[in-house]
Amino acid sequence: MEKRVYNFSAGPSMLPLEVLERAQRELVCYPSCGMSVMEMSHRSKMFENILEQAKADLKELMHIPENYKILFLQGGGSTQFAMVPLNLMNKSNKADYVVTGQWAKKAAEEAKRYGTVNIAASSADTTFDRIPALDKSKFTPDADYFYITLNNTIYGTRWTELPDVGNVPLVGDMSSSILSQEIDITKFGLLYAGAQKNLGPAGVTVVIIRDDLLGNEMDFTPTMLKYSVHADNNSLYNTPPTYGIYFVGLVFDWVKRQGGVAAIQKRNEKKAGILYDFLDASSLFHGTVVKKDRSLMNAPFILPTEELNAKFIKEAEAQGFVNLKGHRTVGGMRASMYNAMPVEGVEKLVAFMEQFEKENG
Ligand SMILES: *Cc1c(COP(=O)(O)O)cnc(C)c1O
Numbered sequence: 001m002e003k004r005v006y007n008f009s010a011g012p013s014m015l016p017l018e019v020l021e022r023a024q025r026e027l028v029c030y031p032s033c034g035m036s037v038m039e040m041s042h043r044s045k046m047f048e049n050i051l052e053q054a055k056a057d058l059k060e061l062m063h064i065p066e067n068y069k070i071l072f073l074q075g076g077g078s079t080q081f082a083m084v085p086l087n088l089m090n091k092s093n094k095a096d097y098v099v100t101g102q103w104a105k106k107a108a109e110e111a112k113r114y115g116t117v118n119i120a121a122s123s124a125d126t127t128f129d130r131i132p133a134l135d136k137s138k139f140t141p142d143a144d145y146f147y148i149t150l151n152n153t154i155y156g157t158r159w160t161e162l163p164d165v166g167n168v169p170l171v172g173d174m175s176s177s178i179l180s181q182e183i184d185i186t187k188f189g190l191l192y193a194g195a196q197k198n199l200g201p202a203g204v205t206v207v208i209i210r211d212d213l214l215g216n217e218m219d220f221t222p223t224m225l226k227y228s229v230h231a232d233n234n235s236l237y238n239t240p241p242t243y244g245i246y247f248v249g250l251v252f253d254w255v256k257r258q259g260g261v262a263a264i265q266k267r268n269e270k271k272a273g274i275l276y277d278f279l280d281a282s283s284l285f286h287g288t289v290v291k292k293d294r295s296l297m298n299a300p301f302i303l304p305t306e307e308l309n310a311k312f313i314k315e316a317e318a319q320g321f322v323n324l325k326g327h328r329t330v331g332g333m334r335a336s337m338y339n340a341m342p343v344e345g346v347e348k349l350v351a352f353m354e355q356f357e358k359e360n361g
Pocket residue numbers: 011075076077078079103149151152153173174175176194197
């Protein structure tokens with residue numbers, strides 16, 4: 001096999017080698033089936049078992065209660081920006097959004113097409129370097145939902161404490177942090193995540209929705225964009241992304257074998273700690289996020305000049321640390337350390353950064 005690199009991409013991103021190898025073994029013939037998962041009817045017993053196992057494993061991993069449905073949909077995280085208002089903005093036709101970065105902003109803008117969006121807080125004025133302080137007097141008391149992005153992939157912040165929104169359903173975009181740390185699902189009415197950061201290949205989106213939020217779509221909601229249609233049909237209304245569902249199922253199984261989400265969280269805290277401790281001690285590298293809101297998944301950092309940023313990215317790549325270039329709107333560097341990134345990958349990156357500092361400091 002060719003040598004694998006340490007892939008620090010923000011997404012699509014690194015997947016566990018064990019999972020890739022298992023998928024490779026099962027690619028041509030899924031055990032006892034004589035065919036690939038890609039070739040199976042989505043209505044077959046074989047595929048039904050794969051789907052049910054994936055649901056059961058996610059339910060166990062995230063401690064999802066009985067009154068929630070797990071859906072496997074298409075259209076990526078971005079389709080949820082429309083599905084959330086189309087399905088939930090149905091009583092007062094108002095919703096609160098906290099704008100913590102580009103993904104939250106895009107979600108709020110999409111929702112404006114369907115109702116009244118109140119920006120309850122924003123950290124745009126400090127280039128999204130933090131989660132903004134909340135002022136309850138800015139909340140809409142009769143909002144149909146309150147929307148947050150749990151981990152801000154581009155800017156490297158995360159909510160460490162959930163907002164207290166009373167009886168208003170809390171909606172969370174967890175695309176870049178699902179299964180990275182323990183979360184109290186009962187605090188949410190709806191959580192969703194595109195697969196390509198922590199779960200598997202792009203093409204499947206996991207939605208976890210509380211039963212009472214189903215079935216109140218706006219009249220003109222396209223059938224394919226109704227959560228209730230997918231819930232009533234167990235994600236089999238039409239052909240779902242079968243291979244993607246199989247693959248996220250393998251990742252759920254892998255997370256279980258790592259000791260579950262609590263064990264993964266410990267490992268993620270260790271990895272992030274190694275990098276942030278180095279950044280805090282460095283006189284050359286500089287983290288861009290306020291400490292209390294630092295993400296466990298995405299760590300943006302900069303060097304004093306554009307020349308040094310470019311030099312670092314180039315030399316890192318030559319050493320097998322790839323995709324460290326920051327988002328085009330932020331510049332500098334960003335190291336994404338999703339669940340599949342081993343501790344050793346971060347240790348080696350930091351050793352390289354130390355060396356770079358000695359040579360360029
Ligand atoms: C990547 C990402 C998205 C967009 O996902 P797509 O599948 O590309 O539509 C949305 N929200 C967050 C937090 C993300 O990290």
